[in-house]
Structure formats: structure tokens, C-alpha cells
Amino acid sequence: MTDIASGAAPATRTSRPPPRGEAGAIGWLRKNLFGGVGDGLTTIVLLALLVWGLWGFVEWAVVNANFSAKSGPECTANSPGGACWAFVRDKYRLIFFGTFPFEQHWRPLFACIALFAMLIASCDRRFWNWRLAVIWLAGSGVALTLMFGGVFGLSFVETSSWGGLPVTLILATYGLAFAFPLGILAALGRRSKLPLIKSLCVGYIELIRGVPLISLLIMASVMLPLFLPSGFTIDKFLRALVAVVLFAGAYIAEIVRGGLQAIPKGQYEAADALGLGYARKTFFIVLPQALQVVIPPLVNTFVGFFKDTSLVLIIGIFDLLNAGEQAIVDRNWSGFANEIHVFLAMVYFVMCFAMSRYSKYLERELNKGVRR
Amino acid sequence: MARDLSNAQTVIELVKVNKWYGQFHVLTDIDLKVRHGEKIVICGPSGSGKSTLIRCVNRLEEHQEGVIAVSVDGRRIELTNDVKNIEAIRREVGMVFQSFNLFPHLTILHNLTLAPIWVKKTPKKEAEEIAMSLLQRVRIPEQAMKFPGQLSGGQQQRVAIARALCMRPQIMLFDEPTSALDPEMVKEVLDVMIELANEGMTMVVVTHEMGFARSVADRVIFMDRGEIVEQGPPTEFFANPREERTRTFLGQILHH
Secondary structure, three states: OOOOOOOOOOOOOOOOOOOOOOOHHHHHHHHHOOOOHHHHHHHHHHHHHHHHHHHHHHHHHHHOOEOOOOOHHHHHHHOOOOOEHHHHHHHHHHHHHOOOOHHHOHHHHHHHHHHHHHHHHHOOHHHOOHHHHHHHHHHHHHHHHHHHOOOOOOOOOOHHHOEEHHHHHHHHHHHHHHHHHHHHHHHHHHOOOOHHHHHHHHHHHHHHHOOOHHHHHHHHHHHHHHHOOOOOOOOHHHHHHHHHHHHHHHHHHHHHHHHHHOOOHHHHHHHHHOOOHHHHHHHHHHHHHHHHHOHHHHHHHHHHHHHHHHHHHHHOOEEHHHHHHHHHOOHHHOOOHHHHHHHHHHHHHHHHHHHHHHHHHHHHHHHOOOOO | OOOOOOOOOEEEEEEEEEEEEOOEEEEEEEEEEEEOOOEEEEEOOOOOOHHHHHHHHOOOOOOOEEEEEEEEOOEEEEOOOOHHHHHHHHHHEEEEOOOOOOOOOOOHHHHHHHHHHHOOOOOHHHHHHHHHHHHHHOOOHHHOOOOHHHOOHHHHHHHHHHHHHOOOOOEEEEEOOOOOOOHHHHHHHHHHHHHHHHOOOEEEEEOOOHHHHHHHOOEEEEEEOOEEEEEEOHHHHHHOOOOHHHHHHHHHHHOO
């Protein structure tokens, strides 16, 4: 009955569970943290360091912190050695919305909410069809109407008055949304057999990658107007956006190219043999597999560019980080730059960490079934 | 199995086909006519050009000299660089690969329906019905919602055959369909191919399965160093091969 060699079906032979290790929390601790004298010592020392460092921060950030002072000197007097969160409380509207007309701050607030809703909805794979276009049109329509105004009785607000979180979100969202297809096209073009298309794409990618983003932004802001006929201007914000798109596109192209190279030749041949033709082969067979392979480096680039949008400061646009820097300058609160920076770091971290977690989830989702 | 096909229409015609990989001459003056309903087995040592030959028929490889023509709906279409001609021929010619080449990111059903829906513009529902009936024929309808990676090699190859059949091709090319399979799975794939042959499909099969050649083929072709060395009905081919090279090859693969 237990003779495996005779080829008995698994149901008829007695199978037993694998041997049990040291189960439970104690077993886990013993195995992973206190496996030996060296392990144990390392664990204790590291834990001590962690507690010590963390306690210092908690003391500063929570225990001795001040949440209600009206000015910097008051903070220093009332809560020595503590964080002055009152400063952030006083300035959060400037940080989040920059120089947008103060009494109109509800507009960028709802614009940000619309953008976040649009981005979160886009994460759901059930919407990855025509609905995605509807979601983006609706989200973008609401957000941009709120930001620009000029209709429905909203006063018109120029892009030069925009600032803070909506600027970061708009630059990153639309910068990457346009850069992504551009990068895919450039990557496909770089592998094209047609010499003209190929050299055009290689030229674009290599040229852009060989230049710092800052110089591209300066070119877009200072040099471009010189070439345009007088009286003809393109909005500064739009120029910055185009620079970000071009720059991110080149990086995305190289990542996607890596994915394309990972697709076995047999996949192309099978698609060819079925008569799918170039466009359908690329869209249905090659790209889905190539993009899945490059999710980790792609998200890495997305996170990087989300933060790099801060470089638009160079041409006088105030995104989240730069609006925060503006807040620090206030004489009333001099000496509390750390609080603003910690606060900004947390805001950035929340958004970048969310992207990172989503990419993990997406990798798992797309691997379902493919892996054994 | 040899039948009189001399009155059947010619569906594939190769005239003085030559091909080089760089300086290497892979196909030398290949002349070949395949008639409607004919089953041809091509054998030969590795590197003899047999795979290259059938891959030229649907333009996975480009030949440099000679003419390759395929009959599509009674029209004789020559392979040129004209993409229209290539696509017309590919719609008519199904292919099964040694390494299956299923699309790993699509379910089995989606693997089967993709080309009919997008190339032939078959309505989705109809394409799915055709796909399911073909999966029934290759005896794995229960796997329709799984992904290729979850199937055994034999099952994957049967799916690959069904996928090619979904396009309703007039001709099927098989490029060593059982060479990548574990021994116990070879039979399930050969059984499907034999069924297909019995239904009258025109087949060109590159294989080392001489049992299959004996029972199914109308004609066996032996290739070596890029040339067709010898061809004939299997009874003749296996009983009295004329050429020394054929005898050596058969000696090597039949009794080791």
C-alpha cells in the first residue's frame, strides 16, 4: 500500500506532513534572533541602539514637542529641546498650496483629491480598459478646471500662482503618464529594423540621457523662448512638464528595452506564424510580457522622478518641497527648518511607499497562474 | 499509407530554393511539391536544414533564391517581401513548434481565441466555441481557464496544435513537435497528430518519430547538408533506401 515505486496514486498511499520545526513564537525567536551566542549578542546590541535612537527622536518629536505656540521664540521658551510642530501648523496651507490665492485654497485641495482618486482608481486592474480613459478624462477635467478656473464663476488663476502639492502631483502624474507611452515607443523604435526610425530613437534616448534634468529645464525655460517668434509664448509650467516628459521618456525607454530583450524569440515566431502582424504582436504578446518583467525598475524610476520634479525650482516653479522651503524663510519662526523638513519627508514617504507597495502587489497579481 | 495523390492540387511548391546563413549554405536547390491532403515527414541529421526548410514556407526564415508558393483559396501566392502575401500565407498555414511557444501571460482559451478574433475578425463568442471544440478534440477542455505554465509538456503541445487549428488552416507544419517532451508524453501528442492526419489535413512534419512516419506519411523525405537526398513512400523508404547516406542515418536512429 505504501509502495511508491509501483506507481500507486497519491490518494492510496499514506502521505505524512513534513517534520515540524520549533513551532510558535518562541521557536521563531530562537531560530531567527538567538541562534547562537554571536546571534544573540548582535540582536541585543542592535535592539539597544534602536531603542536609544528611537527614544531620542520620540522625545524630540512627541514628548517635548510644542503644538500650539504662536511664534518661534514662544516655542523655544515653552518647549526647549522639542519639536515646534506649531510652525508646521501655522504654515501647512502655504506648504500644500503655495501662493495660490489664500481664500481659494479649497480649489487645489479638491484638485488634489480628484487626482488622488484618479490615481487610486487607475491601480485597479478591473479598470484597465476603456474605463481608464474615462477615469483620466474625468479626474483631469475636474482637477484642471479647479486649478485654472475661469469657468463656472471661478476666478482664473495663472500657473505662476500655483504651488505646493498640486504642482508636484500634476508634474509627476502627467509627466509620467506621457513619458510612459513615449518611452515604450522609443524602446520599440530602437529595436526597429527601419534605419531611420532606429537612429531617431537612439539619438533621442542618448541625447536626453547624456544631459542633466536641470539643464533641460533651463533650456526649456530660458532658451526655448528665444527661438519662438516674439509675442508667442508657451506657459512656463507646460514647458517644465514637457522637459520632464522628454527626460523620463528616455529613461523609461531603456528600461522597457531591457524587458523586450527578455522575451524569447519563440514568442515572436508563434505570433508571426498566427499572422498577428506587427502591431497586434507587439500589443498583445510582446509588451504585456516585457512590461511585467520590468515592473521593479520601472517603479524605481517612477519614484525617482516623483521626487525629481522638485528640480523645477530652478525655473521658479514652487512644488511641495520648494513651497516648504519658502515657509522656512519666515522671520517669525527662524530656526525651525527641521520641523518642516521632517514633515515634508513624511509626506513624500507616504506617497513613495504607496507606489512601492502597489508595485509589489501588481507583480504578485500578474504572476498569478504564470508561476506554478 | 501511401495513396495516389497525383490528381490532387499542389498546395505548396518550392522551386530551386536556396538559403544561406552568412556564408553557410543551409538549403541547396530544394525542389518540393506538396499536394492537397498529403502527409510528408522530413527527417535527417541535426543541422541538415529540415527545420529551416519548413520555416521558409511561412516566412519565419527568408530564402534568398528560388520560388516558394502556397495555394490560398485556389490562388497561387508567391512568397515575396510583400507583407500582404506573407500574411495571407500565414493565415492558411498553421505551425507547431518544438518548444510549444504558448503565450504564458494568457489563459489557454485566450491563447486559442486571440488570433481568430483579431486576425480573422471572428466574433468573440464564436471564437470561444471553436476553441472549446478544438480543446475537446485534443482532450483537454478542462484546462481552458488555466495558464500554460500550469500544464504538462504534452498538454501544452496539444494546446499549441489546437491554437494553430483555430485559424482553420489548410496546411499544418510541425517542427519537431515531440522532441522537447518527456517520453511518456510523446504518444498523447502523436495520437492527436494521427487523428488530424486521418481527417485529411495536409501536413509537413519534421520529426525523428519513424513509427509515425511509417503509419501516417504518404512520403518520407531525407535531408542531409541542406539537400533533399532521397524521398519516397515509407514502405520503400524504410525497406530499400537507395542512398548510402540514408542507410547510415536510418541505421543510426532505428537500432542503437
